Ligand SMILES: Nc1ncnc2c1ncn2[C@@H]1O[C@H](COP(=O)(O)OP(=O)(O)OP(=O)(O)O)[C@@H](O)[C@H]1O
């Protein structure tokens with residue numbers, strides 16, 4: 266099954282809804298809770314990033330009984346130094362974003378840790394694309 | 408310790424989730440930044456936070472965290488309580504600060520940390 270969502274970059278109170286829906290769909294499909302959880306964490310972090318840093322975009326999840334492949338694409342400002350952005354603790358989040366509970370600089374590292382495959386492509390001025398794959402029944406939740 | 412014990416220990420008020428009062432809680436996580444919560448891995452966790460924002464409920468939902476404590480006497484908007492109710496969560500408020508609330512729970516027996524090993 267393929268699930269598609271538009272993630273708003275304006276109404277930040279909605280951010281996370283797509284991930285919550287994907288989580289429920291996985292539960293209905295009978296995916297193991299540990300796999301559901303690491304998928305949910307990875308997608309939620311990516312969804313929040315897309316909403317707060319990327320100005321919103323499109324999320325797509327391709328789900329079957331073996332794996333889930335999530336693609337998140339925005340046309341925001343992009344990331345100029347990916348190595349830096351992948352480091353724990355690095356964040357450009359504003360005070361306003363911090364007040365919402367984000368900006369620990371842990372999102373991208375959390376995604377990488379929870380995914381079996383993680384691909385990120387970003388260029389300044391163009392936007393950011395993430396691909397997250399989780400295989401079911403393979404790995405303990407981390 | 409049970410959710411009921413947590414309410415008592417924190418001189419708290421349970422806003423929703425009466426059916427969870429006898430659920431056993433083994434570990435706690437205190438955080439205002441949601442990615443810190445996302446790095447937390449234990450089961451049967453209570454989340455203590457000062458973040459009054461729908462994202463705290465959503466983060467807990469995604470992490471299968473069923474019990475939330477809002478510290479420092481925060482007042483919760485109705486729609487947040489409703490979202491927690493829909494997700495079958497228990498919401499507790501306490502007038503204690505984050506530091507005191509964590510300290511009191513620790514003293515009362517919740518010792519289990521759950522953060523992954525920092526290498
Ligand atoms: N979709 C995106 N578009 C533009 N910049 C991004 C995007 N995703 C991440 N970034 C940049 O990479 C940095 C690190 O991202 P990361 O998710 O690790 O941390 P954070 O979002 O700042 O904080 P946290 O995720 O802990 O709440 C961000 O501060 C931001 O500068």
Ligand SMILES: [Mg+2]
Pocket residue numbers: 310313314367368371372373
């Ligand atoms: Mg982030």
